[in-house]
Amino acid sequence: MRNRINFYLLEYALHSLWRQKSKTLFIGLVLTLLIFLLSALFFIASSIKHELAQSVDALPEITVQKLQGGKHTNIPSSAVDTILSIHGVEDAIARVWGYYYFQKAGVPFVLVGVDPFEEQYKKSLQKIVDNYEISSQEQMLVGRGVYEIFKEHHYEESFNFIKSDGSLYTLPIAGVFTETIELESNDMIILSKQSAREIFAMDADMATDIVVKVANPEEIAMVASKIQLAFPDARIITKEALQISYANIIDYKSGVFLSLFIVSLFTFFMIIYDKLSGLSTQERREIGILKALGWKVELILKEKFYEAALLSFVSYLVGVSVALFYVYILHAPLLRNIFEGYSVLRSSFHLPFVLDFQTLALLFFLSIPLYVAASIIPSWRVATQEADEVMR
Amino acid sequence: MNKTTKGLFLFLSILLFVFLGQLGYLFATQSVTQEAKEKKQLFVSLTSLPDLAIATEADYIRHRSMSDYFSLFKEGPFLREYFVSSYLYAPSTQYFTARSYEK
Amino acid sequence: MIELKNLSKSYAISKEQTSEALRGIDLKIEEGELVILKGPSGSGKSTILSLIAALSKPTSGDVLVDGKNISKLSDDFAALYRGKNIGFVFQKYNLLANLSVAQNITLPLIPLNPPLHELEAELESVMQMFHIEHKKDVMVSKLSGGEQQRVAIARACINDPKIILADEPTANLDKTLSLHFIEILKELKALNKTIIVATHDPLFFGLDFVDREIEIADGALV
Ligand SMILES: Nc1ncnc2c1ncn2[C@@H]1O[C@H](COP(=O)(O)OP(=O)(O)OP(=O)(O)O)[C@@H](O)[C@H]1O
Ligand SMILES: [Mg+2]
Numbered sequence: 001m002r003n004r005i006n007f008y009l010l011e012y013a014l015h016s017l018w019r020q021k022s023k024t025l026f027i028g029l030v031l032t033l034l035i036f037l038l039s040a041l042f043f044i045a046s047s048i049k050h051e052l053a054q055s056v057d058a059l060p061e062i063t064v065q066k067l068q069g070g071k072h073t074n075i076p077s078s079a080v081d082t083i084l085s086i087h088g089v090e091d092a093i094a095r096v097w098g099y100y101y102f103q104k105a106g107v108p109f110v111l112v113g114v115d116p117f118e119e120q121y122k123k124s125l126q127k128i129v130d131n132y133e134i135s136s137q138e139q140m141l142v143g144r145g146v147y148e149i150f151k152e153h154h155y156e157e158s159f160n161f162i163k164s165d166g167s168l169y170t171l172p173i174a175g176v177f178t179e180t181i182e183l184e185s186n187d188m189i190i191l192s193k194q195s196a197r198e199i200f201a202m203d204a205d206m207a208t209d210i211v212v213k214v215a216n217p218e219e220i221a222m223v224a225s226k227i228q229l230a231f232p233d234a235r236i237i238t239k240e241a242l243q244i245s246y247a248n249i250i251d252y253k254s255g256v257f258l259s260l261f262i263v264s265l266f267t268f269f270m271i272i273y274d275k276l277s278g279l280s281t282q283e284r285r286e287i288g289i290l291k292a293l294g295w296k297v298e299l300i301l302k303e304k305f306y307e308a309a310l311l312s313f314v315s316y317l318v319g320v321s322v323a324l325f326y327v328y329i330l331h332a333p334l335l336r337n338i339f340e341g342y343s344v345l346r347s348s349f350h351l352p353f354v355l356d357f358q359t360l361a362l363l364f365f366l367s368i369p370l371y372v373a374a375s376i377i378p379s380w381r382v383a384t385q386e387a388d389e390v391m392r
Numbered sequence: 393m394n395k396t397t398k399g400l401f402l403f404l405s406i407l408l409f410v411f412l413g414q415l416g417y418l419f420a421t422q423s424v425t426q427e428a429k430e431k432k433q434l435f436v437s438l439t440s441l442p443d444l445a446i447a448t449e450a451d452y453i454r455h456r457s458m459s460d461y462f463s464l465f466k467e468g469p470f471l472r473e474y475f476v477s478s479y480l481y482a483p484s485t486q487y488f489t490a491r492s493y494e495k
Numbered sequence: 496m497i498e499l500k501n502l503s504k505s506y507a508i509s510k511e512q513t514s515e516a517l518r519g520i521d522l523k524i525e526e527g528e529l530v531i532l533k534g535p536s537g538s539g540k541s542t543i544l545s546l547i548a549a550l551s552k553p554t555s556g557d558v559l560v561d562g563k564n565i566s567k568l569s570d571d572f573a574a575l576y577r578g579k580n581i582g583f584v585f586q587k588y589n590l591l592a593n594l595s596v597a598q599n600i601t602l603p604l605i606p607l608n609p610p611l612h613e614l615e616a617e618l619e620s621v622m623q624m625f626h627i628e629h630k631k632d633v634m635v636s637k638l639s640g641g642e643q644q645r646v647a648i649a650r651a652c653i654n655d656p657k658i659i660l661a662d663e664p665t666a667n668l669d670k671t672l673s674l675h676f677i678e679i680l681k682e683l684k685a686l687n688k689t690i691i692v693a694t695h696d697p698l699f700f701g702l703d704f705v706d707r708e709i710e711i712a713d714g715a716l717v
Binding site: 005008009012015019090285286288289290291292293295296297299384386388389391 | 512545548550551552570574575577579580581583585589593594598600601602603604605606608619650654
C-alpha cells in the first residue's frame, strides 16, 4: 500500500494546473519557446561542427601563405621544392584558388584550380558529381548554388568569366556537385589550374598558397617552424589552429545568442521564483489547509513537484520536438540568418542530423530541474511554517 | 487511476512518441552515412579548403581562416558590418604547441 | 482523552511586544465528551483548538491526547496525527473554492492513498450523512453557506476521526441552519466522538446533550 503510486496526488496536481489555466498556459508557452530557441541553436551549432569534423581528416596539415607588406600575395611555385626537402614533409602542393565576383548577381564564387582532370581522378570525381562528362581540360565543375545562379542568368551550358584585361573566358559546365556535399561545395567552382590562372591573370610559376602534408602529427609543429625559418615572410596555418579557429567561430556565433537565451531563461526562472516566493494568499492558504488536513510537507511538495515537472517536461518535449522539426525539416528559417549573414548565395541549409544525447541531456537539465526548483522552493518555505500561521 | 490520469498518460505517450519518433526518423534519414562522409572527404581533399559554404557574402568570411587581417577592410564603404559574422578571428600563429616547447 | 497542562501561548506582535492569547490553561476532556467552549471574541478559543489539533505549538505547557504529548511532535508526525485523529471544522470552513464538493471532502484521504472503491465508499457515506450527495460535482464556490458548512463537516468526518473540533461553526448561518448543525452534533455524539465546539452563539448554551460548557475569558478559564 505504501509503495503504490499515489494517483490521487497526480490527479490533484493536474487539477491544480487546470484550475490556473491561464497561468499554466502562459508559463508553458514561454518555457516551450525558450527551450525551442535554445535547442534550435544547439542543434545548428552541433550539426555544423559535426559536418566540419567529417572532413577534417582530409585537410592538409599545414597551409603556407606568402605575405607582402602584411597582405596575402601569390607565392612562387618553386617554394614547393624547398618545402619538400624538409624532413617529415610527405607532400607539398602549390594551390591555385581565389574568389571570382559575379557582378550581375552580386555573388562571390570560390574558384579552385586542380590537376585531377586526368584519367585516374575521373572515377572518384564521378562519385561526387551528377551528370559527369568531362571531355577536356577546359571545363568546370560547379556547386549547386553556383549552377542555380548561372541558370538564373541564362548560362545553362557554359559561363563567361571576365578576365582582368576585359576579355571573356568561356568555360563549359561539365557537371554539378551532388546534393550530399552541398554544404561544402555550394559556391565552389572546380576547374583546371591552367584555367584558374587564366581567369586570375596569374603567372604560370606562381601559386595562391602551398598546402603541406605531414604524415606524423607529432612532427607538424617542427615542420611548421622549419618552413617559417625558410620563408620568414610566410604565414603558416596549421590544421590544428584552423580547427580551433573554426570551432571558435561557431561556438562564438551560437554562443553570443546562446548566452542571450540563457540570460532570458534565467530571467524567466527568476521571475517565476520571485513571483512564487511571494505566493499569493490563496496559494498560501491552500498549502495551510492541506497541512491542516493531515498532509505532510513531503506530500505537499510532491504535489508541487508533479505540477512543475509535468509542466516543464511537456514544455521540454514540445520545445525540442518543434526545434528538431524546425532545424532539420524546415531548415531553420530566420534563425539560419545568424549563421549565413547577408550572403546572397545561400545553401539550402540541409544540416546533417546528429543524435547527440549530450545536447538533449543538457537541455533537459537546463530546463526541468531549474523550473522545478524555482517553483518548489517557495512552496517549501511556506509548507514548513506552522499551518495555523499559513492559513490566516 | 481514473479518466483524467489516463488522459494525461495518453497525452504524455503521444508527446513522447512524437519526440522519439522524430529523433528516430531524422537519425534514419538525415544523419551522415559512411558513403556521404566519403564523398565529403573526397571533395575536401580535392580542394584542401576548410570552411563550409554557409556564410558566403565576402571572402574573408567564406574562408576566414585563410584570410589576412586586411581583407576585412578592403570592402571599403560597402562593408555592411554585422556583428559576429564580420567579426574577424585570425587563426593562431602559435603553431608551436605547448608540447613541442617542452621537448 | 485530551489533557491540557498549564498551557500558554503568546504571539509576538512586534520585536518587544507579545500578546498572550492563553495563560496557563488546565483542562481535561474525556473520550466521547461534547464540550462547548465559550467566551468573548479574542478570548483564545481558536488558539486552544489549534493547539489541540497541533496546528501550532504552545509557548509553554503540554497537550496530551491519549497520553501522547502532541505539542512536542515534529511537523510530519503532527500531520500524521491530524490525519488520523482530528476532524477540524474551521471558522471560515477553509474549503478550496475551485474544487468540487467530492474533491474537497476526499482531501484528507489522499495521503493514505486508499484503493478507489474504498475512497468512493467513504465519500458516499459521509455525503449521505450530511445530505450533500446531490451536489457531488459542484464547485464549492457555487454552494450556499449552509451547503459549504456541510461539506466542511463531511470533510472533517471522512477519515473517521476520534476528535472533532468545530470553530464558530454557525457564525455564517441563519437560525434554521444553526439548529440543523446542532442536530448533526447530536448524531456525531451518538457515534461516540469527542467533540469540542468553540462558539459564542447562545443557541449552543444549555443544550441537554452537551456534557460541559467551559468558559474562557482573556486566555484563562473562568
Ligand atoms: N497569529 C497571531 N498573531 C498574533 N496574535 C494572535 C494570533 N492569533 C491569535 N492572536 C491573538 O490571540 C488572541 C486569541 O485569539 P483567538 O483567535 O484564539 O480568539 P477567539 O477566542 O477565537 O476569538 P473569536 O471568537 O473572535 O474567533 C487574540 O487577542 C488574538 O489577537
Ligand atoms: Mg476564533
